[in-house]
Amino acid sequence: MKAQVNGTSRDLADGTSVAAVVALVGAPEKGVAVALDGAVVPKALWGSTIVPDGGVVEVLTAVQGG
Amino acid sequence: MDDPLIIAGREFRSRLITGTGGAANLSVLERALVASGTELTTVAMRRVDAASRTGVLELLRRLGIEVLPNTAGCRTSAEAVLTAQLAREALETNWVKLEVVHDEETLLPDPVELLDAAERLVADGFVVLPYTNDDPVLARKLEDVGCAAVMPLGSPIGTGLGIRNPHNIELITSRAGVPVVLDAGIGTASDAALAMELGCAAVLLATAVTRAQDPERMGAAMRCAVEGGRLARLAGRIPRRFWAQASSPGLRVATVGTHVLGED
Structure with a gap:
């Protein structure tokens, strides 16, 4: 199945969790948050939340700015 | 003199809030932040990629500076609300510098989207610090929907043009x-x-320090300026006068010829 991860189309195995996507993009250990289809997924639910076909995942962290 | 800045019940000794953008590297940023005396500093939220491992959060933690996430880059209320919610999740703070700009050329706030986002975020439990136009009416409306502070611009972001409409700032x-x-x-x-x-x-600034020729020295300059300006405000300035008023006594002046000053 396909999902949009940080604006890029990715082929993911069926049943891929949010936690797996976070690992896939190489996110740092701390200071990271995830939105799936426009809603925040709390960190405690990353492992149990499955990315659906056509899902839109955003993985964000803090950078220098402002 | 004990004169803390208080926002949403939190006390800060420094009245200078800084940004972290624009610094050449983390070591320059660190020296500038320390020299500025800031206790609250903004960071932006961006998609994770190879360039996002900057270590800025670790730096701020080590310096004991509170993190204030912003919603820089957001153009709509919906984008800003989601970005703030992501920042809250990532950084474990419900404080947000709300930024909703209209276009890249001016980076001026979009008042309609800004007010909408402010209202939604306040309802969602955020301490909202909105970056706004120097518009007294909009500032009042932002306060009315529950913002913890209002943050009008002096001039567009990064221009260094100073305060273009001091009267509006004073009205606010x-x-x-x-x-x-x-x-x-x-x-x-x-x-x-x-x-x-x-x-x-308080004053929030970034570029003026991070892109100065000597960011550390400019950080120190801004610290002094904010402290000096605050003291002057509390001290109460003299009224402006059209004509001169001598500050030395007018009497008993040594004169040559017919010169008599202050003695008629």
Whole structure:
């Protein structure tokens, strides 16, 4: 199945969790948050939340700015 | 003198809030932040990629500086609300510098989207610090929907043009029931001092320090300027006069010929 991860189309195995996507993009250990289809997924639910076909995942962290 | 800045019940000894953008590297940023004395500093939220491992969070933690996430880059209320919610999740703070800009050329706030986002975020439990136009009416409306401070611009972000409409800033500070933070446009120390003299509770700046030729020294300059401006505001300036008024006594002046000053 396909999902949009940080604006890029990715082929993911069926049943891929949010936690797996976070690992896939190489996110740092701390200071990271995830939105799936426009809603925040709390960190405690990353492992149990499955990315659906056509899902839109955003993985964000803090950078220098402002 | 004990004169803390209080926003949403939190006390800060420093009235200078800084950004982290624009610094050449983390070591320059660290020296500038320390010299500025800031206790609250903004970061932006961006998609994770190879360039996002900057270590800025670790730096701020090590320096004991509170993190204030912003919603820089957001163009709509919906984007800003989601970004703020992501920042809350990532950084474990419900404080947000709300930024909703209209276009890249001016980076001016979009008042309609801004007010909408502010209202939604306040309802969602955020401490909202909105970056706003120097518009007294909009500032009042932002306060009315529950923002913890209002942060009018002096001039557009990164321009260093100073405070283009001091009268508007004074109108905002004279009527606000929440702290007013002059945000954006500061070019040099006198701009920061003026903001405080106009009644602002604090100044937020980044570029003026991070892109100065000597960021560390400019950080120190801004610290002094904010402190000086605040003291001057509290001290109460003299009224402006059209004619001169001698500060030395006019009597008993040694004269040559017919010169008599202050003695008629």
